[in-house]
Amino acid sequence: MKPGDLLVVETTTGIAGPLLSRPLADLGARVVKVESTARLDTNRRRVPPPGMTAEQLKDVINVHEMNAGKASVALNLKTEGGREGFLALIRQADVYVENFAPGWLSRVGLDHESMLELNPRLIVLAQSAYGERGPLSDRRAYAPVMTALAGVESVVGYDDGRIVPQMAGAVGDVVAAYYGLVAVLAALHERSTTGKGAIIDISQIEASACVAGVAFAEFGLTGTPPLPQGNIDPRYAPHGIYRTAGDDQWVALAVWSDDDWHALARALDLTEDDEARYAHVHARLDRRAEVDSLVEAAVLREPRDALFRRLQAAGVACAPVLDCYEAEALPEFVERELWTRMPHPTAGYLRITRVPWRFESIDLAPRGAFEGIGASTDRILTEIGGISREELERQRSEGAFA
Amino acid sequence: MTSHPPGATPLRDILVVETGTGTAAAACGLILRQLGARVVKFVAPEPDGATPSAAVRAAAERAYLDVDKEVVQSTPEGGSFEDAVSRCDLLVRGVDHADSRTAALLRAEYRSLRATNPRLVFVAVTPFGLSSPFDRWSGGDLHAQAITGWPVFVGHPDEAPLVSNYGGGGLQHGLSAAAAALVAITSRDPEGVGQLVDVSGADVVGSSIRMYSHTYKLYGLDLKRAGLRAPGSSGRYPHTAFRCKDGVVSIICRAVEEWRRFIDMIGNPPWAAEPRYQDFYAMATQYPDEVDAFVRPWMLERTKAELSELAVRFKVPMAPIRGVDEVLHDEQMTYRGFFVESTVGDRSVDVPGFPGIWRYQDDTALTRENR
Numbered sequence: 001m002k003p004g005d006l007l008v009v010e011t012t013t014g015i016a017g018p019l020l021s022r023p024l025a026d027l028g029a030r031v032v033k034v035e036s037t038a039r040l041d042t043n044r045r046r047v048p049p050p051g052m053t054a055e056q057l058k059d060v061i062n063v064h065e066m067n068a069g070k071a072s073v074a075l076n077l078k079t080e081g082g083r084e085g086f087l088a089l090i091r092q093a094d095v096y097v098e099n100f101a102p103g104w105l106s107r108v109g110l111d112h113e114s115m116l117e118l119n120p121r122l123i124v125l126a127q128s129a130y131g132e133r134g135p136l137s138d139r140r141a142y143a144p145v146m147t148a149l150a151g152v153e154s155v156v157g158y159d160d161g162r163i164v165p166q167m168a169g170a171v172g173d174v175v176a177a178y179y180g181l182v183a184v185l186a187a188l189h190e191r192s193t194t195g196k197g198a199i200i201d202i203s204q205i206e207a208s209a210c211v212a213g214v215a216f217a218e219f220g221l222t223g224t225p226p227l228p229q230g231n232i233d234p235r236y237a238p239h240g241i242y243r244t245a246g247d248d249q250w251v252a253l254a255v256w257s258d259d260d261w262h263a264l265a266r267a268l269d270l271t272e273d274d275e276a277r278y279a280h281v282h283a284r285l286d287r288r289a290e291v292d293s294l295v296e297a298a299v300l301r302e303p304r305d306a307l308f309r310r311l312q313a314a315g316v317a318c319a320p321v322l323d324c325y326e327a328e329a330l331p332e333f334v335e336r337e338l339w340t341r342m343p344h345p346t347a348g349y350l351r352i353t354r355v356p357w358r359f360e361s362i363d364l365a366p367r368g369a370f371e372g373i374g375a376s377t378d379r380i381l382t383e384i385g386g387i388s389r390e391e392l393e394r395q396r397s398e399g400a401f402a
Numbered sequence: 403m404t405s406h407p408p409g410a411t412p413l414r415d416i417l418v419v420e421t422g423t424g425t426a427a428a429a430c431g432l433i434l435r436q437l438g439a440r441v442v443k444f445v446a447p448e449p450d451g452a453t454p455s456a457a458v459r460a461a462a463e464r465a466y467l468d469v470d471k472e473v474v475q476s477t478p479e480g481g482s483f484e485d486a487v488s489r490c491d492l493l494v495r496g497v498d499h500a501d502s503r504t505a506a507l508l509r510a511e512y513r514s515l516r517a518t519n520p521r522l523v524f525v526a527v528t529p530f531g532l533s534s535p536f537d538r539w540s541g542g543d544l545h546a547q548a549i550t551g552w553p554v555f556v557g558h559p560d561e562a563p564l565v566s567n568y569g570g571g572g573l574q575h576g577l578s579a580a581a582a583a584l585v586a587i588t589s590r591d592p593e594g595v596g597q598l599v600d601v602s603g604a605d606v607v608g609s610s611i612r613m614y615s616h617t618y619k620l621y622g623l624d625l626k627r628a629g630l631r632a633p634g635s636s637g638r639y640p641h642t643a644f645r646c647k648d649g650v651v652s653i654i655c656r657a658v659e660e661w662r663r664f665i666d667m668i669g670n671p672p673w674a675a676e677p678r679y680q681d682f683y684a685m686a687t688q689y690p691d692e693v694d695a696f697v698r699p700w701m702l703e704r705t706k707a708e709l710s711e712l713a714v715r716f717k718v719p720m721a722p723i724r725g726v727d728e729v730l731h732d733e734q735m736t737y738r739g740f741f742v743e744s745t746v747g748d749r750s751v752d753v754p755g756f757p758g759i760w761r762y763q764d765d766t767a768l769t770r771e772n773r
Contacts, residue, residue: 002589049621061616116763136734145721148652151729167632178577185584186437190412199761206757214569217465220751225725234455241562252548317540324551324615332536353612356605357582360597
């Protein structure tokens with residue numbers, strides 16, 4: 001079965017869970033997000049900034065970045081009717097993704113094993129901070145805490161050893177989403193020959209630790225815990241981010257060969273003596289600080305964008321360091337259509353991020369705005385779940401669809 | 403030791419050829435191997451004369467990224483390469499240092515190889531992708547990260563922005579490429595043809611940035627470096643790191659209830675009862691330094707271990723920034739059998755395995771817990 005033909009059911013919140021299935025929705029899979037008004041997705045319930053109501057927050061852009069193309073079904077899984085509706089969907093589903101705290105589903109009578117008995121072809125993907133079972137499985141964490149526990153942040157910082165963590169970047173969420181996705185796709189591949197589903201238990205802290213995999217290996221080889229190295233690569237010099245003319249303007253610059261060095265030295269108008277002194281890679285690595293000082297002094301004289309264009313024209317690997325708004329406007333990204341327009345029922349359209357892959361012959365694009373909570377409850381439960389209208393009304397009267 | 407989750411080799415019938423350069427392609431191959439694919443990696447002979455620190459980094463990359471692969475020292479022009487490509491499902495082609503010739507070169511390679519293997523899925527893993535106008539740029543992972551908006555919010559305001567180092571950017575790029583590769587494999591008809599898949603590092607990082615920029619726009623904040631703190635605390639307090647007695651701890655309270663538990667944890671000091679310190683949003687965006695000044699001395703008096711214990715007891719989302727040496731002894735990861743052994747020369751090192759455990763309906767004995 002191709003990813004675009006799948007039926008995916010999810011009970012997810014935050015980034016890691018919803019982001020896992022967004023590419024499947026963009027591939028054309030039917031993705032049904034089961035939500036509850038009693039416990040909103042965190043994307044729908046942030047702290048309202050001044051001038052914005054909690055209700056308006058339920059439709060902010062991040063809700064769509066994580067959930068574009070998905071249908072919303074409102075079910076209260078703590079009610080019998082809610083569980084019946086949910087299991088009616090699970091019976092038909094190919095994939096179920098959840099990121100409840102471990103044990104929550106079991107407490108309402110919906111454990112993974114029972115789902116697999118109900119639907120032996122089902123692929124269950126559970127994400128949690130530390131994994132479903134084990135001595136610390138009850139620990140809760142958010143992304144910056146996960147990457148701290150995973151060792152990732154211990155190697156982020158400056159080359160004098162100062163740690164400066166990536167507090168704003170939810171690395172632990174993004175990698176957990178994509179590890180979960182590759183696991184689901186691999187399980188689908190296996191199911192195509194065995195007919196069997198599987199339960200896959202992803203630990204977000206372990207997924208985060210993979211980001212620091214090279215640092216783990218380096219520790220094993222040297223016996224010394226690696227420290228932050230700034231933007232240095234021990235194989236190359238210069239290699240880093242350098243301040244240019246202008247307010248907080250920088251370029252990323254790397255020299256990978258002795259030929260690159262000569263091109264840079266000439267483009268920056270360094271003296272012939274300096275060019276010759278650091279002509280060999282060992283000379284540059286041995287006296288990295290001196291080389292960096294030379295480069296810093298030279299690039300500081302010129303505005304970022306002019307310098308970047310000029311160095312690129314000279315064959316030097318150089319790029320401007322952009323903020324996220326500049327990045328969105330960068331013609332190269334615009335032409336590559338990393339962001340695209342997607343219709344929205346009230347806003348007209350939204351500018352939304354595309355999944356970052358380019359296929360020769362697979363259609364991959366956002367399929368529409370995410371719905372309001374429960375907008376498709378009746379339709380999905382009747383069409384997919386096979387529940388009659390009369391039964392729906394009974395369940396509604398018992399508070400199942402909240 | 404095998405690197406895949408015990409009892410699970412869902413890609414066992416997939417043959418992958420990995421070639422080229424860079425941590426991203428190697429990470430893509432690693433993840434496919436971890437899921438059971440047979441991965442044959444063709445590598446060029448390494449140049450002599452690396453400095454000691456450069457040699458260590460190269461060895462560390464091999465130790466982690468090439469675990470359990472069949473590594474063949476040869477050039478892509480060699481006969482064994484052609485034979486492997488003619489039979490493989492996937493070719494992962496990495497370029498770590500791109501220039502103006504890269505896109506044309508890879509497209510030509512794909513056309514040539516497809517002639518011998520029409521079912522081939524060719525995954526190009528490059529810094530900027532294969533389509534104009536990025537394809538004229540010279541650059542690598544450093545540059546791909548630089549243009550996305552990521553480094554500008556990591557670091558101190560008066561110092562250089564920081565990229566993800568130690569191959570972290572490459573791992574994320576390779577992970578995304580592995581997912582794309584599996585989409586192409588699972589989308590291929592039984593008798594169908596393969597295709598070219600273009601996964602750029604700039605796109606991968608750029609696509610993950612926008613969810614942050616939306617949040618910052620929402621709160622009217624600048625997504626710029628703020629040192630140990632998330633810029634503007636991302637609209638809630640605290641979202642920062644504090645130095646403690648023996649290191650650094652990371653903390654994020656996303657909801658008012660978590661802030662209240664945090665206050666309980668630090669002993670309900672009188673200042674916390676003032677209305678000024680009840681305004682979650684204003685503390686985050688207007689006077690976080692003022693609140694930090696109250697909290698910092700309390701943190702500095704405690705060790706990472708003490709703070710870990712308190713975080714668990716009071717259910718506060720806070721944890722020490724652990725070194726990789728500490729993580730290797732993590733009780734939960736050990737229980738799950740997460741780390742695997744890798745051999746480089748005569749050395750064995752422990753590296754991360756796949757971050758997931760598989761269970762099948764009729765195969766529960768294969769779980770790690772039951773071993």
